Amino acid sequence: MWSYYFNNLMGTLPFFIKGLWMTILVSGISLAAGTVIGFIVGIARSSRMPILRYVLAAYIDFMRGTPFLVQVFIVFFIFPEWGIQMEAFTAAVISLSVYAGAYISEIVAGGMDAIPTGQTEAAASSGLTWFQRMRYVVMPQAMKPILPPLVGQYVLLIKDSSVISVIGLTDVTRVGWLTVQRIPEGLMVFGLVGILYFLICYPLIRLSNWFENRLTIQEVKF
Numbered sequence: 001m002w003s004y005y006f007n008n009l010m011g012t013l014p015f016f017i018k019g020l021w022m023t024i025l026v027s028g029i030s031l032a033a034g035t036v037i038g039f040i041v042g043i044a045r046s047s048r049m050p051i052l053r054y055v056l057a058a059y060i061d062f063m064r065g066t067p068f069l070v071q072v073f074i075v076f077f078i079f080p081e082w083g084i085q086m087e088a089f090t091a092a093v094i095s096l097s098v099y100a101g102a103y104i105s106e107i108v109a110g111g112m113d114a115i116p117t118g119q120t121e122a123a124a125s126s127g128l129t130w131f132q133r134m135r136y137v138v139m140p141q142a143m144k145p146i147l148p149p150l151v152g153q154y155v156l157l158i159k160d161s162s163v164i165s166v167i168g169l170t171d172v173t174r175v176g177w178l179t180v181q182r183i184p185e186g187l188m189v190f191g192l193v194g195i196l197y198f199l200i201c202y203p204l205i206r207l208s209n210w211f212e213n214r215l216t217i218q219e220v221k222f
Contacts (some may be wrong), residue, residue, distance in 0.1 A: 008183050009192065012175075019175035020196050026089070026171065027158045027200070030096035034157070035150075037097060038104025043134060045109050056105075063102030068163050071095050076167045092164040100157045107153060111146035112138055151208040155201045162197075172196050 041056050063071070076091040086094070115138055123133040165174035176193040180186050 019172035023171040033097035034100025037101025041105035042108025088169040111142035148211040
């Protein structure tokens with residue numbers, strides 16, 4: 001019986017590959033957009049405008065304090081009631097991008113906080129503008145503590161992308177749910193789903209570990 005199920009599962013492999021491509025596409029676009037959002041929000045949190053800081057803090061708290069599933073439902077099901085229609089792919093990308101941006105902004109803000117305030121004060125006293133201080137003083141140093149957790153966060157967000165299957169987008173998780181209805185061997189089917197996610201995430205895990213080890217070596221040398 002297992003060999004029969006396995007042969008049927010191998011017959012559906014092209015569909016899993018298509019689902020894997022959809023997962024990679026949605027995750028890649030969303031993480032790129034989320035990184036941009038995260039850096040903008042993370043840097044903007046250093047603003048001296050209290051209202052801006054409160055608004056950004058509310059955004060971050062909401063995104064981190066509510067399930068991603070609820071956020072996807074809001075974008076895909078509630079927004080159309082307000083006249084904002086979008087396809088499942090667009091809703092998935094927007095949801096994951098905004099969700100990723102909240103978490104990445106915390107990483108960026110933490111990296112910036114690691115920079116001694118004396119350096120920014122010295123840069124300001126030397127006549128550098130805010131943009132110049134960020135470009136030449138703060139961000140080059142902040143990237144070292146930012147990169148390891150940033151890449152690690154990418155792994156978590158790729159796994160969170162499995163939620164988008166609930167709105168009908170045929171990613172690798174949805175292919176698994178559709179397949180298990182015809183091949184009633186859940187361990188085998190979702191074992192394959194897990195392997196495909198692992199193939200995406202493992203290189204990023206290794207990259208995150210490499211950044212952490214390299215940063216540790218540099219600190220020891222210093």
